[in-house]
Amino acid sequence: MSRRRSESRSLSGLLxxxxxxxxxxxxxxxxxxxxxxxxxxxRCGVVRKCIAKSTNQEYAAKCMKKRRRGQDCKAEILHEIAILELTKSSPHIINLHEVYETANEIILVLEYAAGGEIFNLCVSDLDERIGESDIARLIRQILEGLICLHENNIVHLDLKPQNILLSSLHPLGDVKIVDFGMSRKIESASELRHIMGTIDYLAPEILNYDPITTATDIWNIGIISYMLLTQESPFAGADKQETFLNISQINVDYSDETFASISQPAKDFIQKLLVKNPEERPTAEACLCHSWLQQGEFILLYSPEENSCPFLVPDHTARSSEEKNTKSICNGTCSDREDKENIPEDSSTVSKRFRFDDSLQHPQDFVTDFVC
Structure with a gap:
């Protein structure tokens, strides 16, 4: 375990x-x-709304301590800024406006997403449930933002409903991906292995301490889709060990009762993503080709013109090539707005309900009893 601890504390993967x-x-x-x-x-700071005195424009100020737990964290903050610059061309990644530095903090002034977290759309007692077509639109936009990251060999590693915001709620606005504190760059010369993320969203390869690829983010897209459609968390157990066991065994409820009001294409989409072997998951581009996301009014913004975009059998060789030979079409600065980690007052929620956020911030929190 000592080897895993030392490697998890390293700064590998930072820009x-x-x-x-x-x-x-x-x-x-x-x-x-x-x-x-x-x-x-x-884990990295606090986010508050701020108003520009000169324009009365609303922003979100993400205030991050430069030292945490006695360690210098400035490199990690600069890494986050660099990612926001690299992905500025994507409308679905939060925009960075300004950066300030004080003796103890670095403050990111970020685009204000007034619609809040899409987590609020995953609550079963919500008065106004959104329809499946709206959910499909949100998933498309998340994938479009993810493409921008993956084309630059960046994996988010903490995609969850708290880290996906909306530009507005009424009417339902557009997606803004935030919080790149756990994101890492995949280097072609070395494997990336980290024990990090939020417990209910950990991919099997992270539990197994296997190499991380862009397929790790695709796993999270499957979980988010499941939650938006069913208002349940697919892997959440009564405790951490039960959750780890559910993930390692891919124990997901696809029963007719749970999916009674959900279309077959939506169910199929989730089943294609929540597979144990990362090599069998589709790329973000291939996800956009699934029939569920191509229905009705949706227009493919990233439709491949030079290949058939196979969804059912993604080519892992092609995935590896993309990760090593990235086309950086997103050369700009899109910013991350929030370290959203809203922990409910009652964190002892029951199985399959929401127990957010148990983030694995330190390797000693990692339990290997149920890792297969």
């Missing part, structure tokens, strides 16, 4: 490129009014 964004040392409070109410709190 080391020079930043384009100017890091200002002016007094942040001279330019923004920071509201006291928290929008979100996570």
């Amino acid at each position: 080391s490129t020079s930043l384009q964004t100017q890091i200002r040392t002016d007094n942040f409070h001279n330019f923004y009014v920071l509201e006291p109410e928290e929008l979100g709190r996570g």
Whole structure:
């Protein structure tokens, strides 16, 4: 276990490129009014709404300590900024506006997504449930943002409903992916292995300490789709060990009762993604070719013109090639808004309900009893 602990604490996978964004040392409070109410709190910092004094424009200020647990974390914060710059061309990744640095903190001024988390759409007692066509639209947009990351060999590693925001709720707006604190760059010269993420969303390869690929994010797309459609968490158990066992055995409820009001194409889409072998999962581009996401008014923004975009049997060789020879079509700065880790007051929720957020922040939290 000591080897795993030391490797998990390493900084492998962090971007080391020079930043384009100017890091200002002016007094942040001279330019923004920071509201006291928290929008979100996570392992890396706290997010609050702020108002630009000069324009009255609303933003989200993500305030992150440069030192945590006695360790210098500035490189990780700069890594997050670099990812936001790299993906700025994607409309579905939150936009970075400005960066400020104080003696103890770095503050990211980010686009404000007024619609909040899509987690709120996963609650069964929600008065206004959204329809399947709306869910399909949101999944398409998440995948489009994910393509921008994957084309730059970046894996998010913490995709969950708390880290996907909406530009508005009424009417239902567009997706904004946030929180790149756990994201890593896949290097062609070395394997990436990390024990990190949120327990209910951990892919089997993370539990097994196998190499991480872009397929790890695809697993999370399957979970998010399941939750939006069923208002249940597919792998959540009564405790961590039961959850790990559910994940390692791919114990998912696909019963007619659970999917009574859900179309067969939607169910098929989830089943294609929640498979144990990462090599058998489709790429983000291939996911967009699934019949569930091509129905009705949807238009393929990333439809491949030079191949048939097979969904059923994704080519792992092609996936590896894409990860090693990336086309960086997303060269810009899109920003991450929130370290959303909203933990419910009652964290002892029952099996298949929501027990967010148990993030594996430290290797000692990792339990291997049920890893196959």
